[in-house]
Amino acid sequence: MDQNSAIILPEGSIEKTTTTLNVGPTHPATHGVFQNIMQMDGERVVSTEQTVGYIHRAFEKLAERRPLYQITPITDRLNYCSSPINNMGWHMTCEKLLGVETPKRVDYLRIIIMELARICDHLICNSIVGVDTGAFTGFLYLMQYRELVYEIYEEVCGSRLTTNIGRIGGFERNFSNTAFTKLEKFLKEYPVALKEFENLFNRNRIFMERTQGGGAISAERALAYGMTGPNLRAAGVDYDVRVHNPYCSYQDFEFDIPVGTTGDNYDRFMVRNGEMWQSLRIIEQAYQKIQGFTGAEAEVYHAEVPAYYLPKKEDVYTKMEALIWHFKIIMGETAIPKGEVYHSVEGANGELGFYFISDGGRTPYRLHFRRPCFIYYQAYEELAKGAMLSDAIITLSSLNLIAGELDA
Amino acid sequence: MSLTNDIVLQKLQAAFGDAIVNGGEPYGLLTVEVPKADIINVLRFLFDDETLKFRFMTDLCGVHYPDEAGRELAVVYHLHNLEANVRLRIKVFTSIHEPDVPSATAVFPTANWMERETYDFYGINFVGHPNLKRILNVDEMDYFPLRKEYPLEDQTRTDKDDEMFGRG
Numbered sequence: 001m002d003q004n005s006a007i008i009l010p011e012g013s014i015e016k017t018t019t020t021l022n023v024g025p026t027h028p029a030t031h032g033v034f035q036n037i038m039q040m041d042g043e044r045v046v047s048t049e050q051t052v053g054y055i056h057r058a059f060e061k062l063a064e065r066r067p068l069y070q071i072t073p074i075t076d077r078l079n080y081c082s083s084p085i086n087n088m089g090w091h092m093t094c095e096k097l098l099g100v101e102t103p104k105r106v107d108y109l110r111i112i113i114m115e116l117a118r119i120c121d122h123l124i125c126n127s128i129v130g131v132d133t134g135a136f137t138g139f140l141y142l143m144q145y146r147e148l149v150y151e152i153y154e155e156v157c158g159s160r161l162t163t164n165i166g167r168i169g170g171f172e173r174n175f176s177n178t179a180f181t182k183l184e185k186f187l188k189e190y191p192v193a194l195k196e197f198e199n200l201f202n203r204n205r206i207f208m209e210r211t212q213g214g215g216a217i218s219a220e221r222a223l224a225y226g227m228t229g230p231n232l233r234a235a236g237v238d239y240d241v242r243v244h245n246p247y248c249s250y251q252d253f254e255f256d257i258p259v260g261t262t263g264d265n266y267d268r269f270m271v272r273n274g275e276m277w278q279s280l281r282i283i284e285q286a287y288q289k290i291q292g293f294t295g296a297e298a299e300v301y302h303a304e305v306p307a308y309y310l311p312k313k314e315d316v317y318t319k320m321e322a323l324i325w326h327f328k329i330i331m332g333e334t335a336i337p338k339g340e341v342y343h344s345v346e347g348a349n350g351e352l353g354f355y356f357i358s359d360g361g362r363t364p365y366r367l368h369f370r371r372p373c374f375i376y377y378q379a380y381e382e383l384a385k386g387a388m389l390s391d392a393i394i395t396l397s398s399l400n401l402i403a404g405e406l407d408a
Numbered sequence: 409m410s411l412t413n414d415i416v417l418q419k420l421q422a423a424f425g426d427a428i429v430n431g432g433e434p435y436g437l438l439t440v441e442v443p444k445a446d447i448i449n450v451l452r453f454l455f456d457d458e459t460l461k462f463r464f465m466t467d468l469c470g471v472h473y474p475d476e477a478g479r480e481l482a483v484v485y486h487l488h489n490l491e492a493n494v495r496l497r498i499k500v501f502t503s504i505h506e507p508d509v510p511s512a513t514a515v516f517p518t519a520n521w522m523e524r525e526t527y528d529f530y531g532i533n534f535v536g537h538p539n540l541k542r543i544l545n546v547d548e549m550d551y552f553p554l555r556k557e558y559p560l561e562d563q564t565r566t567d568k569d570d571e572m573f574g575r576g
Contacts, residue, residue: 053544058560060529061553065560096435223464223490226518237490244493341435342486342497344466353467355484368469370486378521407544 018046021389025054029393031128032403036380038392045384045392050377056407063367067332068094068168069310071367076162078369079405081124082117082348083163084153089345092247093354094168097341098308105293105300106170107249108286112183113156113165114248114345115279115286116149119190121348122230122272122279125400129269130201132397133210138197145193148186155179169309170302180287187284194276202270211265215383215395222263225379228372229350231399234271235263241346248345252289255282265398272400307334332362349373349400373405411459411492413438419460423453431499439497444509447485447500451515454487454496462487462496468512468522470530472504474556480504481532485512502532511537529554 009015024035033054039046059074066074075090076083088110095102102110123146127139150160155178157165166172201207217227222235232239238257242250258274260267293300302309310329315322328334338360344353353370376399383399384392413433420428420440427446431439442450454462467486474480479501487496502509511534512519523534524543531552534540542549551558 053542053546056544058553061560224517226465226516226522239490244490339434340439342437342467342495351466353486355467355469355486357471366469366471368467370467374521374525375518378518 017041023393025051029132029396030401031397032401032406034377034401034403034406036396038384038389040389043388045387045389048381048384048392050380052374052377052406054407055403059408060366060368063364065363067330067362068308068336068364069330070332071364072166073162073164075369076164077404078371078408079121079347079349079352079373079402080162081402082121083161084113084117084165085345085347086352087163087165088114088248089343089347089352090354091166091168092345093341093343093356094308096343097337097339097356097358098168098305099337100169100303100305100308102170102248102303103297103300104249104252105290105297106302108290109171109175109301110166110248111250111253111286112283112290113153115283116152116186118348119276119279120146120149121400121402122276123194125348125398126201126269126272127197129211129265129394129398130207132394133207135201135204135207138200141193142197145186145190148182148189152179152182152186155182167302167309169305170300172310174299174301183283183287187280187287191277191280194273194280198273202273208266210391211269211394211398213262214265214387214391215268215398216262216264217379217383218263221382222379225376225382227350227376227379229347229376230268230271230275231263231376232350233257234260234267236261241344241351245344247343253282253285265394268398268400336360336362344370347372347405349402349405350376352405369408371405371408373401374408377401377406411489411494413494416460416494416496419457420450420453424450431497437495437497439499441499441501444500444502447498448510448512448515450498451485451487451512455515460489461491462489462494464488464490465512465516465518465522466495468519468526470526470532470554472530472555476501478503481507481530483509483526483532507532508535509533510535511540513537528552531555 018039018041021038021040023038024030025033035051037049062074063071072087072090075086078086123142127142130138153163154160155176157163217235219236222232236259238259240257255278258271260271311322311325316326336358338358340357342353342355344351350372355368356364357366359365383395416438427443429441431441454460466488469484471482481502481504483500485498500509509532511523523537526532527540528542528545
């Protein structure tokens with residue numbers, strides 16, 4: 001019986017042929033605060049209407065009132081599963097506007113932190129896809145490794161989740177030996193855990209049957225919807241901002257771009273797994289390059305831009321000039337050139353862009369965040385149409401929607 | 409011969425003449441200004457032309473310039489040719505008293521939510537949009553918050569008591 005002719009209602013009836021199911025905004029299956037009003041025919045989804053904005057915090061309006069360093073904490077709260085990437089994307093946008101060049105060691109340290117953040121985000125997404133199919137074990141085993149990464153962040157910037165890491169031109173402090181020891185521990189233990197996770201899921205018959213075929217999208221439709229990141233790569237398009245518009249010395253590294261074919265849930269899962277392996281590869285190369293620096297070069301952790309880089313805390317507490325510089329930089333009293341710049345980085349979900357219009361004042365005239373989650377969530381109706389409810393939920397989680405990035 | 413900013417500008421000016429105003433290449437990104445009556449034709453031309461192939465819309469946002477009479481609201485489009493790896497920025501200006509701009513959803517389906525967000529923040533009416541309603545703010549909001557005349561906080565709220573925080 002085809003779903004459209006299932007029920008024939010008498011003339012003037014007030015009943016509908018579909019049931020309205022309100023999924024969200026607070027629902028254990030939607031990993032974040034966003035709503036889907038689904039019209040169901042039995043257990044099949046006929047159409048969905050998405051509502052977003054439950055966690056809209058007016059970042060773009062806030063940014064018009066905040067000097068550059070005060071904007072970094074709000075970028076943390078975009079994609080909060082991988083906040084270092086947002087922070088560094090923002091600092092790189094400022095560096096592009098101000099014409100600041102970062103030394104190689106800074107770039108390599110930034111890459112280590114960004115790839116750790118990418119691994120964190122992908123491991124959450126993939127293990128949650130597992131949870132939604134009923135497999136809780138993968139999630140418990142992998143989440144433990146986020147703890148190791150949090151400890152590395154803590155060594156560098158003091159915070160775990162919303163990191164506010166880095167400065168314009170580099171980092172606030174050099175990575176301590178503890179940070180490198182923890183990094184080595186992560187590099188030794190995580191591949192083992194990821195391999196176990198893959199053994200559990202990749203060729204697992206139940207998982208494959210649950211995820212294959214669901215939420216498929218063709219490359220043309222994905223591009224039309226403005227998808228970027230792992231969701232686009234699962235559909236077969238190998239667009240990666242790190243390769244196409246290299247920033248932060250990514251061109252010095254060797255890594256592959258995993259690409260899928262059908263763009264379904266299984267392909268997205270596999271692409272994210274592949275990206276985690278590639279991120280581990282990049283981190284190992286970066287760590288080796290950093291160990292290759294000797295002498296004075298090995299102590300470099302920021303560019304020499306006293307007009308935009310906060311002075312050392314020891315000086316701020318003891319010297320008057322350093323205190324004044326600290327105050328001026330935080331309050332935005334140092335000169336910013338007029339101009340407009342668009343800079344994008346490869347966030348965990350795709351191309352995270354910052355469009356910064358400066359009028360020479362203390363704060364941006366306009367700052368717009370190009371948020372990949374917001375843009376590709378439009379595709380959800382097309383992906384979920386005709387699926388069973390449980391498969392529609394798996395499609396929702398495999399897209400890796402982070403509410404913070406959805407709403408800004 | 410690979411696509412460069414000069415070729416893009418030449419082809420646009422050859423097809424649309426004086427309608428294209430060259431805004432320079434700030435930080436390497438070619439920026440042009442187009443009148444709102446021509447924007448859909450320009451987007452369609454950039455999409456269909458076999459040399460230009462700007463088939464990916466990266467971003468669409470609004471800007472408010474209260475001091476420019478007759479051109480207060482701007483819509484900024486960022487396009488990207490993924491194969492040749494060339495980006496383009498197009499700006500459309502409109503008066504705040506007639507904030508109607510043709511919708512780009514017919515050329516780029518991704519513009520759907522981006523235009524809803526721009527409408528929500530600036531009140532720009534995208535003519536031809538399939539579902540132009542607020543997306544991030546509450547539906548009952550009756551003003552457009554990112555316009556420069558509105559302060560960061562809504563001064564008419566009665567539910568917050570800032571007395572204790574020195575902001576009474």
